[in-house]
Amino acid sequence: MPSIQTGPAARGLHFVYIPAVCTLIAFLGYFSQYLFGSDPNIAPGPLSRRQSLTFNALLLCLWWCYYRACTVDPGRYVFPSSQQLSPPSSSPNAPLSSGSSSSGPTTTTTTTTTTTRWCKKCSRPKPLRAHHCRHCARCIPKMDHHCPWTGNCVSMQSFPDFLRFLVYANLALAYLASLLWPRLAFVWSDRHLPAYLGPSVGSLAGLAVLALAHLVTSLALLIMLVTTVRSWVTNCTMIEAWEMERHEAAAARAESAGYDGNRHDDDNNNNNNGDDDGPFWADDAAVLRARLARVEFPYDIGFFANMAQAMGTRNPLRWFLPVFGGHPVVDNARPGVGAGWRWDENGFNDLPGMWPPPDPEKMRREALQQRRQQRQSLNGRDGGAGGEGEGGFLVDYDAYRTPEELKAAFAKRQHEDWQRRQRLREMVRTQHGGGGIAAELEEMDAREAGRRRAPWTNSDGDRLWDYGVDEDVEEDRPASPPPVRGSDPDDDDEIPLGELIRRRKATRKDHDDED
Known part of the structure; x- marks a missing residue:
């Protein structure tokens, strides 16, 4: 709330x-x-x-x-034309470059100059401490929250x-x-x-x-x-305080083995159904827990420095002047290094640019998506058609399989699909007292909705959405444009079965000719 x-x-x-x-x-x-x-x-x-x-x-x-x-004006970023069209290629876990490294936790010379975050709505990099406001419809520098009492974002400016x-x-x-x-x-x-x-x-x-x-x-x-x-x-915004509370909760849970393979929650209630709802850490528990290691908030650089940075001047006499008080301004003349792009850090972390910490829910979705893709790829290989490797069909793998093996693999997949549908019908019949395609689809939708967790809220019940942040537009790395269904000639879901059989026969004939 x-x-x-x-x-x-x-x-x-x-x-x-x-x-x-x-x-x-x-x-x-x-x-x-x-x-x-x-x-x-x-x-x-x-x-x-x-x-x-x-x-x-x-x-x-x-x-x-x-x-x-x-x-x-709460501020806006103006990117050079090269950055508007070319997203950075750094990985989501790569450390960010810095101007100079800190020699100890008491110094404030460490500064962050780059970012691997990406805004899908602005189609541009998202500088550190910036968030996309769903009311202002743009990325706001050092966004604190969107205040309806002023109709404006409380931000750096x-x-x-x-x-x-x-x-x-x-x-x-x-x-x-x-x-x-x-x-x-x-x-x-x-x-x-x-x-x-x-x-x-x-x-x-x-x-x-x-x-x-x-x-x-x-x-x-x-x-x-x-x-x-x-x-x-x-020097901590309301959004960053929310991120700190979420990170503390996730780190404490990871340290107490709450995110290991023995976890029992809503994610592993249906492990026997052949779906991707097992513990999302799977075999990568140690790696993902390492990503959730405690990260100190880096932007608290000292009592006076915090206040001077927020007010845009080191002269306390101007801080509360109604006129001529001034405020900091985003330095768009120096993208990446000017005010609003680069932020001093206190050096308590091993590397600069470690904030914000990883979002456990995003990590969970990414892990589930990777497992689902791996399972689909394996199923495609077992069935002899619809393999989704880097090159579409797995020609080199299927070329050495006999027709009997292909038929046996297809029959195996067909039997597994039949068993899965039978289980769903039993669940529908038991819980709803009925059957039919509509009830089965309802059950499948319910299971999908059950797997999707409600967004995390802090102790006050607040989400980032309540602060005005558009939660669905931020990525840890720039995403490639989503594929248009039917545009890929190797998209098996959009190709008729007869065309798939014709292609497979032609592919096998070519391999026989080469032999």
């Missing part, structure tokens, strides 16, 4: 939330002043000149910072204005509390006086609504300020 800071996950709600925030600011800021000055029975009376100037100055700063938080907005909002609320609660105390102390000597019913109702709105808003914005300042001080 989304938090107070991230809000609902639906798109387009900023058209409702931004006017709602403006209405709330106007109600708390200006209706309160009108209420204090319109009823002389609300002690201690209207605001003094000093109080009015201070409160309205805070409101002016709040309005400007909120406007900036809503309108500042917009974080300073978002932080200033929260600071001035909490200051304005704190000052309003110093004005509101003494008046409520006077009303409570005079509660035994006759009604005509105290505030009117309308004023009392206004004070009650104002106090309730102030209390709820103060609590929500205080939580937002605390979480944002924590991200500021530790």
Whole structure:
């Protein structure tokens, strides 16, 4: 479930939330002043000149910072034409190059300059700490989350204005509390006086609504300020905090042998059905557990350095200026090495560029896909047709098999398919009390849905989707364009059986002629 800071996950709600925030600011800021000055029975009376100037100055700063938080560009990457068309060819586990290596965990000279991540929607490399926002429809540098309250991403470029907005909002609320609660105390102390000597019913109702709105808003914005300042001080975005929690859980489970071949969960409930739902580590348990070794968060480079990097200046006097405060800007003039492309690391890891750690669910899907492809290839070889090696048909293998062997292999596969269908029919008959093709397909779909795990959530029940991240567009390495079905002349699923038999006869005849 989304938090107070991230809000609902639906798109387009900023058209409702931004006017709602403006209405709330106007109600708390200006209706309160009108209420204090319109009823002389609300002690201690209207605001003094000093109080009015201070409160309205805070409101002016709040309005400007909120406007900036809503309108500042969260940043975009501009790639050279060579990088737009040619994805990098590095492997998903290859270490990233760095400008210079660190001599110890206390230095901050290690920097990351390249990436092997790839965005399928942008069709471009995904720089480190960037994520594809499903609302902004582009990769956002150092994306923290997409905030519906501002209709904008909190990112490398917009974080300073978002932080200033929260600071001035909490200051304005704190000052309003110093004005509101003494008046409520006077009303409570005079509660035994006759009604005509105290505030009117309308004023009392206004004070009650104002106090309730102030209390709820103060609590929500205080939580937002605390979480944002924590991200500021530790140089860790909300998305990276989510990744850290997921990595800690996966590493702890791997260290306790939770991902080994003896695991008993939903993945091995149907091992006897001939499908790919066994323990996905299989024989590669040691290798995959090694990939899940604990990785330290590398971007926490020190208290002051973290804050200076986030605000774009090392001058603390400019950090909270509503105007002329500035913010960091993505340096697209130097792709790969400029600001927003390269990030200082603390050197606690053995190599630079080890963050983010591998996603266990992606590793599981990749392992299952590889096992499925290997099994299909082996089945194709046993059947003598439909082998899916590098070159399509396995001509060299099948050329030395007799017709009797080919028939026996085909009969074996046919018998296995018949047994699998029988098991499915039994399961359908037992669980649904019926049969038929439709019920069988329903059962197959249910088994497939059961194998697909629900996305991982943190302790608060949040997914990356709740932060605005498009989870399905990121890959650890650039993917080749997906094949179009029917476009490959060796795609056996799209070739009629008669054509396959004709090709096999022609292939065997050619080999006989060569002999």
